[in-house]
Amino acid sequence: xxxxxxxxxxxxxxxxxxxxxGDARLNKxxxxxxxxxxxxxxxxxxxxxxxWGETMAAYRFFDNDSVDWQAIMAxxxxxxxxRMAALPVVLCLQDT
Numbered sequence: 001x002x003x004x005x006x007x008x009x010x011x012x013x014x015x016x017x018x019x020x021x022g023d024a025r026l027n028k029x030x031x032x033x034x035x036x037x038x039x040x041x042x043x044x045x046x047x048x049x050x051x052w053g054e055t056m057a058a059y060r061f062f063d064n065d066s067v068d069w070q071a072i073m074a075x076x077x078x079x080x081x082x083r084m085a086a087l088p089v090v091l092c093l094q095d096t
Contacts, residue, residue, distance in 0.1 A: 010035055018075040022066055029061045030072050 012031040019027050036048040036058075049055040061067060084090045 011038075015079050016072075016075045018078065019072065021068075021071055026061065026064065026067060029057060030067075033058055033061065 010031070012034045016027075016031055016034065019030060021027050021030060032054075033048075036050070036054075037043070040048055045058050046052075046055045049058050
């Protein structure tokens, strides 16, 4: 039990700290989905999710009109800019 209390917070809690989709439940679901898809980026939604309930919750999240992909990505972009600002040189490479 002590190990759980000392475990570091998931990276999504810091990376998406400023996430505001207008509802705490949507914010939480977005962070969960980010963790799942980051763990296996090429996975389908059912494969990435942990069970049928989480899969259905993911599809409801994607179907929610108040969920905007730019609102989800904005905190990530902000965190990325902050990390880059702390470095003397940043290479932004693209492979396509």
